Amino acid sequence: MSDASDATRGRSDLAAAFDDEPALVSYVAAGDPSPAATERYVEALVEGGTDVVELGLPFSEPVAEGTTIQNAIKRALDAGMTPDVYLDLVDRLDVDVPIVCMTYYNLIYQFGEEPGPEEFVAAAAEAGISGFVVPDLPVDESGPLAEACREHGLDLVFIVAPTTTEERLERMLDRTTGFVYVQGRLGTTGARDEVSDDTPDALARLRDTDAPKAVGFGISSGEQAREVVASGADGVIVGSAYVDIVAEGAEAGDPTSEVADRLRALADELKTGAVAGVPEPEHK
Amino acid sequence: MSTQDEATDGTQRDGTFGDYGGQYVPEVLMPAVEELTDAYERYVLGNEDGFVDDFRARIREFGGRPTPLSHAENLSAQYGTDVYLKREDLLHGGAHKLNNALGQVLLAKYMGKERIVAETGAGQHGTATAMACAYLDMPCEIYMGRTDVNRQRPNVFRMRLHDADVNPVTVGSGTLKEAINETMRDWATNVEDTHYVIGSIVGPHPFPSMVRDFQAIISEELREQARDQIGRLPEAVVACAGGGSNTMGAFGAFVGSASLPGHPEGTHEPAPEVDLLAVEAGGSSLGVDEDEGYAPNSASLSTGTEGVLHGARTKLLQTDDGQIVESHSVSAGLDYAGVGPELAHLVDEGRVQPVNVDDDAALEAFHRLSREEGIIPALETSHAVAYLEHYEGDGPVVVNVSGRGDKDLDTVIEESAAKDIDGAPTMEVFEE
Ligand SMILES: Cc1ncc(COP(=O)(O)O)c(C=O)c1O
Numbered sequence: 001m002s003d004a005s006d007a008t009r010g011r012s013d014l015a016a017a018f019d020d021e022p023a024l025v026s027y028v029a030a031g032d033p034s035p036a037a038t039e040r041y042v043e044a045l046v047e048g049g050t051d052v053v054e055l056g057l058p059f060s061e062p063v064a065e066g067t068t069i070q071n072a073i074k075r076a077l078d079a080g081m082t083p084d085v086y087l088d089l090v091d092r093l094d095v096d097v098p099i100v101c102m103t104y105y106n107l108i109y110q111f112g113e114e115p116g117p118e119e120f121v122a123a124a125a126e127a128g129i130s131g132f133v134v135p136d137l138p139v140d141e142s143g144p145l146a147e148a149c150r151e152h153g154l155d156l157v158f159i160v161a162p163t164t165t166e167e168r169l170e171r172m173l174d175r176t177t178g179f180v181y182v183q184g185r186l187g188t189t190g191a192r193d194e195v196s197d198d199t200p201d202a203l204a205r206l207r208d209t210d211a212p213k214a215v216g217f218g219i220s221s222g223e224q225a226r227e228v229v230a231s232g233a234d235g236v237i238v239g240s241a242y243v244d245i246v247a248e249g250a251e252a253g254d255p256t257s258e259v260a261d262r263l264r265a266l267a268d269e270l271k272t273g274a275v276a277g278v279p280e281p282e283h284k
Numbered sequence: 285m286s287t288q289d290e291a292t293d294g295t296q297r298d299g300t301f302g303d304y305g306g307q308y309v310p311e312v313l314m315p316a317v318e319e320l321t322d323a324y325e326r327y328v329l330g331n332e333d334g335f336v337d338d339f340r341a342r343i344r345e346f347g348g349r350p351t352p353l354s355h356a357e358n359l360s361a362q363y364g365t366d367v368y369l370k371r372e373d374l375l376h377g378g379a380h381k382l383n384n385a386l387g388q389v390l391l392a393k394y395m396g397k398e399r400i401v402a403e404t405g406a407g408q409h410g411t412a413t414a415m416a417c418a419y420l421d422m423p424c425e426i427y428m429g430r431t432d433v434n435r436q437r438p439n440v441f442r443m444r445l446h447d448a449d450v451n452p453v454t455v456g457s458g459t460l461k462e463a464i465n466e467t468m469r470d471w472a473t474n475v476e477d478t479h480y481v482i483g484s485i486v487g488p489h490p491f492p493s494m495v496r497d498f499q500a501i502i503s504e505e506l507r508e509q510a511r512d513q514i515g516r517l518p519e520a521v522v523a524c525a526g527g528g529s530n531t532m533g534a535f536g537a538f539v540g541s542a543s544l545p546g547h548p549e550g551t552h553e554p555a556p557e558v559d560l561l562a563v564e565a566g567g568s569s570l571g572v573d574e575d576e577g578y579a580p581n582s583a584s585l586s587t588g589t590e591g592v593l594h595g596a597r598t599k600l601l602q603t604d605d606g607q608i609v610e611s612h613s614v615s616a617g618l619d620y621a622g623v624g625p626e627l628a629h630l631v632d633e634g635r636v637q638p639v640n641v642d643d644d645a646a647l648e649a650f651h652r653l654s655r656e657e658g659i660i661p662a663l664e665t666s667h668a669v670a671y672l673e674h675y676e677g678d679g680p681v682v683v684n685v686s687g688r689g690d691k692d693l694d695t696v697i698e699e700s701a702a703k704d705i706d707g708a709p710t711m712e713v714f715e716e
Binding site for chain 1: 306307308309310311312313314315316318455456461465468469472473474475476577590591592593594595600602604605606607608609
């Protein structure tokens with residue numbers, strides 16, 4: 001697996017996270033319900049088998065998010081999460097998997113002295129971020145961020161939606177580095193019980209794509225992870241199912257270690273499911 | 285202003301206005317945004333299948349256009365300047381909102397869409413959309429913040445009378461910003477058969493240009509009425525600005541950025557000699573409270589900073605970090621932390637002058653226009669009326685009366701009593 005960008009600057013740790021086995025990409029909102037809790041939760045997710053941490057930097061207007069993550073973002077913002085606190089947290093995180101920053105463009109754009117993405121990307125690279133997912137930044141507007149990412153050796157992951165046209169897909173794949181985020185269904189994030197019928201179609205469309213493909217939006221169980229990998233995904237992305245556990249913890253006065261145990265167990269279930277979905281015993 | 289020139293010739297546009305505009309929406313919506321851009325260029329700019337002729341006929345027959353330009357004799361005497369009122373309050377539904385809502389619902393029909401969603405702040409856009417949907421037989425769902433549901437109750441009922449589903453949005457401060465977020469989420473879920481009728485000149489391209497073009501029928505009429513009734517162009521046009529749709533509607537034909545095809549006199553040349561004043565809600569005071577994430581005003585044009593919200597780069601009320609703050613205005617329709625990208629650009633260019641008046645001044649103006657001219661203005665409009673107190677030009681000035689104030693009576697009764705507003709009628713309360 002090597003595309004042009006890999007060739008020019010070597011394979012990224014993000015792409016490499018998909019090499020051996022189907023990867024588990026785990027999302028939580030940073031600072032929900034406190035930076036210290038997030039540290040513990042991220043460690044637990046990695047212990048459970050997470051290969052890539054997608055750490056949300058909370059923005060006040062999360063238009064791509066369903067209620068679960070909207071509420072997480074609100075808890076985090078109310079507890080004082082800011083881009084600076086976020087970068088400190090990333091800097092402190094003691095895990096050896098790549099961390100992707102998931103946020104909205106205005107926070108990236110406003111950071112530092114001058115408007116534009118350059119300063120945040122530099123600071124994120126310094127803190128140990130490996131790449132970005134920015135749901136309100138379609139490929140059409142991504143020029144400045146893509147350039148800053150290239151300069152600092154970070155990946156920029158684009159979301160391929162069920163509605164994405166062939167022409168748009170080509171443009172996105174040209175710019176995608178790290179992995180392709182396959183949005184498994186229409187709408188917003190949120191845990192669902194079933195894998196959407198759109199998912200196998202979306203993966204079939206990307207069969208010839210070199211970059212690893214991870215499916216997100218709606219996955220919440222090991223069984224779903226297995227099904228998605230069996231349909232051809234190289235990884236699964238899970239967020240709301242973890243955030244539901246975090247939310248229950250926050251409501252119960254945040255018994256951090258109990259929440260961490262449950263997160264670890266869910267990550268383990270998801271990773272096991274994903275691995276079980278690989279068609280041959282010898283994967284790849 | 286090259287963007288503006290490109291805009292008038294109706295050819296392909298990239299959707300930016302100087303540094304502002306663009307298409308910052310989730311990928312899932314981008315194909316719909318591209319499809320809409322194509323439909324806008326063909327049907328609206330190109331009058332394909334006679335779309336614009338159809339729109340013009342319907343906005344006359346169903347909407348009651350043209351709206352009059354009224355000479356406000358008593359205010360003119362008071363201010364020593366001829367004051368004219370462009371009467372969008374007399375458009376069907378009681379506000380300028382129908383120009384855009386009817387245009388977009390009709391366009392959705394031409395595009396073969398089967399369902400309409402819209403956000404609303406004051407409830408005027410929601411009501412206009414619900415009316416247009418009833419008239420054109422389209423299912424309609426409206427999102428409205430809980431604060432606005434509470435303060436604009438008659439409009440909630442009106443929407444439901446027209447058989448629209450009204451969904452209260454309870455997150456955040458429950459105003460326009462949250463309603464837009466939630467409508468975008470609905471659109472992302474149902475994008476295949478649904479059109480989102482955005483209510484102002486905000487959002488990703490083509491919305492800011494398209495909404496302006498539908499609304500610019502206001503200034504198209506105004507230019508001719510001024511010539512016929514005053515014998516000259518006005519010295520200044522004054523309009524309130526929330527997102528800025530009545531504003532660009534009233535300014536469009538003077539800026540030269542807007543025109544629908546099918547107008548007998550063709551496109552209007554820009555008229556740089558006409559002063560254009562956008563009156564924002566000064567709320568209770570200007571500025572942003574960083575710690576509280578709150579602005580006690582909605583003055584994004586006069587005090588905001590550049591950023592990205594709801595699909596466009598524009599001027600915003602935000603913290604240094606880029607979190608969007610909760611705005612405030614006594615008027616629900618102006619209570620928004622962003623503003624249309626074209627207005628942001630025209631302000632930077634010096635073509636539009638942003639000014640603001642506070643809640644109390646707007647309330648006083650509400651009473652003044654009601655008392656002096658027999659016209660009850662919307663609280664949004666009252667901001668534009670209030671600016672006359674500060675207007676220093678000496679030629680004829682036109683105020684865009686974007687809407688009527690029936691929807692605001694509860695708020696005005698309450699606020700006028702609580703704040704002891706000058707000129708407010710007394711309302712006695714008898715114990716039973
Ligand atoms: C009567 C009236 N005027 C003005 C506005 C503000 O919107 P805009 O700035 O888009 O004209 C509204 C919005 O609800 C309104 O109802």
